[in-house]
Amino acid sequence: MKTEPTTGTLHLVGVGPGDPELLTLKAARIISSAQVVAFPQTESGTTMALDIARGHVAPSAVLEPISIPMTIRMPNGEFTSKEEHYLAAAAIIEGHLLAGRDVVYLCEGDPLFYGTSIYVGTGLWDRFPVKVVPGITSMNAAAAAIPFPLVARFESLTVLTGPSPDEILLPSIDDAGSVVILKVGRHYDRLRALLEKTGRAEWAWLVENVGGERQRIVRVRDAEPGPKPYFSLLLCYSGAEFWLE
CATH class of the missing domain: 3.40.1010.10 (Tetrapyrrole methylase, N-terminal domain)
Structure with a gap:
């Protein structure tokens, strides 16, 4: 056989x-x-x-x-x-x-x-x-590290990537509930400008190297301009969640 x-x-x-x-x-x-x-x-x-x-x-x-x-x-x-x-x-x-x-x-x-x-x-x-x-995932670890809820109740979550063109990012950021932007790196300044344009910068966090020895968490409003590490993400909230009211 x-x-x-x-x-x-x-x-x-x-x-x-x-x-x-x-x-x-x-x-x-x-x-x-x-x-x-x-x-x-x-x-x-x-x-x-x-x-x-x-x-x-x-x-x-x-x-x-x-x-x-x-x-x-x-x-x-x-x-x-x-x-x-x-x-x-x-x-x-x-x-x-x-x-x-x-x-x-x-x-x-x-x-x-x-x-x-x-x-x-x-x-x-x-x-x-x-x-x-x-x-x-890095976004789950980032939410835990802040710590701040990722989504709750009837909220939506949109996941985007930093290298994406503005014509994709802008409407997605503007219309979404919670937003996660991965692969921030050298795109940070452009992404921050989009967050400011859509009014999302106030409730946004920059998380670098989450879970690693060089982990860093800072509010976008307090972050310095310039490129960030490759393993960086932005976690953005609408500011209208029930736990913020």
């Missing part, structure tokens, strides 16, 4: 925003038993996801740093797609899966919330067993 070849399972594991103590029990268990641990690594060598989970990685585990450039610039100065880098990462993981080894891919925050695992997993989802372990 011919038996089907056994492949490994790909586990997409969220490790939370920065504090190792926010790692879930399930994530810790899956990581500690992993044969192969893959993780994103920036061009500067930063391995944030691995740093968060390092205490749970078995000494015998094979470590696979996955190069994920923050930006890719062509020789002519234009930015190009990251697709080839994601495909190369998927090929590394595929090799282990075909050999029957389980692979854990670590992802900051939650794997399916703007996570690199979404793109690295492209082409693998329908060919190999894939399991997802959710993680605490």
Whole structure:
């Protein structure tokens, strides 16, 4: 009788925003038993996801740093797609899966919330067993760190990203209840101007490196201008919530 070849399972594991103590029990268990641990690594060598989970990685585990450039610039100065880098990462993981080894891919925050695992997993989802372990997102951790409710009762929550163009951001900020803007970084001054234009700056917080050693929380009205760390977000409230009245 011919038996089907056994492949490994790909586990997409969220490790939370920065504090190792926010790692879930399930994530810790899956990581500690992993044969192969893959993780994103920036061009500067930063391995944030691995740093968060390092205490749970078995000494015998094979470590696979996955190069994920923050930006890719062509020789002519234009930015190009990251697709080839994601495909190369998927090929590394595929090799282990075909050999029957389980692979854990670590992802900051939650794997399916703007996570690199979404793109690295492209082409693998329908060919190999894939399991997802959710993680605490930066916006949840930021609300807890302030601390201030994210949403309540009949409120809505809108999630935006800093690099988005003004024509998308402005109406979304103006019409929404609570607003979270991720990936603030070098876009801070432009985003603050939009908040001021829509009257949202008064009830907005800037949270940098939430859960990490360099965590910083400041009201937007008190924040200095200029670029912010990449892992920064804005949490904005309408000022009309029932607990503010």
